[in-house]
Amino acid sequence: MKTLIILLLLALHITTAQTSSKYVAVTMDDLPLSIAARVDNAELDRVTTLLLKQIAEARTPVTAFVNENKLEVNGKRDPQRVATLKRWLDAGIALGNHTYAHKSQNRVPVPEAKEDIVKGMRSIHELYAARGERPRWFRHPYLQTGRDSLTRATLTAFLDSLGYGIAPVTLDNADWLFASAYDKAVAANDSAGMHAVAAEYLPYIMAKARYYAWMSDTLYKRQIPQILLLHANRLNGDHYAALCAEFRKDGYAFITLDEAMKDEVYRQYDTFFGGGGISWLERWAKTRGVTREFFAKEVPVPMSIKERAGIYEE
Numbered sequence: 007m008k009t010l011i012i013l014l015l016l017a018l019h020i021t022t023a024q025t026s027s028k029y030v031a032v033t034m035d036d037l038p039l040s041i042a043a044r045v046d047n048a049e050l051d052r053v054t055t056l057l058l059k060q061i062a063e064a065r066t067p068v069t070a071f072v073n074e075n076k077l078e079v080n081g082k083r084d085p086q087r088v089a090t091l092k093r094w095l096d097a098g099i100a101l102g103n104h105t106y107a108h109k110s111q112n113r114v115p116v117p118e119a120k121e122d123i124v125k126g127m128r129s130i131h132e133l134y135a136a137r138g139e140r141p142r143w144f145r146h147p148y149l150q151t152g153r154d155s156l157t158r159a160t161l162t163a164f165l166d167s168l169g170y171g172i173a174p175v176t177l178d179n180a181d182w183l184f185a186s187a188y189d190k191a192v193a194a195n196d197s198a199g200m201h202a203v204a205a206e207y208l209p210y211i212m213a214k215a216r217y218y219a220w221m222s223d224t225l226y227k228r229q230i231p232q233i234l235l236l237h238a239n240r241l242n243g244d245h246y247a248a249l250c251a252e253f254r255k256d257g258y259a260f261i262t263l264d265e266a267m268k269d270e271v272y273r274q275y276d277t278f279f280g281g282g283g284i285s286w287l288e289r290w291a292k293t294r295g296v297t298r299e300f301f302a303k304e305v306p307v308p309m310s311i312k313e314r315a316g317i318y319e320e
């Protein structure tokens with residue numbers, strides 16, 4: 007009898023372990039730094055050091071997406087900034103194309119969107135070519151994938167012809183808004199303010215993770231491998247490792263974008279052509295025709311953070 011109970015407990019434990027396995031792939035946008043245009047090369051290099059240190063400490067794979075024009079100083083590509091970008095690749099982080107000037111594919115004509123993609127290839131392709139490799143992922147600015155089916159199909163085929171796969175986002179959030187509040191506190195030398203923003207940041211992201219885990223469960227009766235969107239900013243430069251520790255506490259293991267993309271969930275078509283740069287989980291839900299109430303559990307950014315940032319739109 008005792009053996010049977012132990013066996014049953016063991017079986018239960020194994021089942022729990024299997025059903026609780028959750029996976030997340032981290033992507034980081036707007037390299038070399040979201041606010042690159044507003045900082046000098048020394049500050050850019052300093053924050054890069056912080057981000058790379060945090061990523062190494064967290065021991066997570068990361069795929070990061072570059073805006074070529076953020077490598078420029080006074081309208082010219084700056085060799086020092088390219089060298090700073092190379093540090094990411096040297097640290098084992100995969101780099102992808104996030105366009106030259108971060109133009110929305112919902113807003114600009116197709117030829118202009120194509121030009122922005124091509125101009126976004128310059129430095130990442132050079133850095134990869136030096137290793138006999140090439141970048142393979144593209145991330146849409148604002149997660150806007152084309153205002154109609156023709157625009158989307160045309161640009162998707164164009165990206166495909168350049169050898170790019172589209173990197174979706176399921177675990178969307180407004181880390182950029184927290185980062186803006188954080189930068190204001192940094193500029194004001196307000197360490198209590200920095201602390202207050204960070205204290206709200208981690209629970210917010212984890213609440214978002216639970217929201218999208220619920221959505222995955224509701225739509226697919228399982229936990230799909232999630233793709234998290236973060237940005238290259240000072241906030242993550244100080245708190246990325248702590249955030250990853252929270253994910254692990256919640257039962258997540260970290261995987262690469264390539265591993266996540268093997269899941270069949272990412273083979274789905276979506277017919278979402280709205281203006282918002284929303285999560286792919288929300289696109290698939292809308293494609294299924296869910297009602298507005300389906301999104302009632304959405305997690306808002308706390309008002310205190312919006313007030314600090316002076317930004318009221320998420």
Ligand SMILES: [Zn+2]
Binds near residue numbers: 035036104108146147
């Ligand atoms: Zn971006």
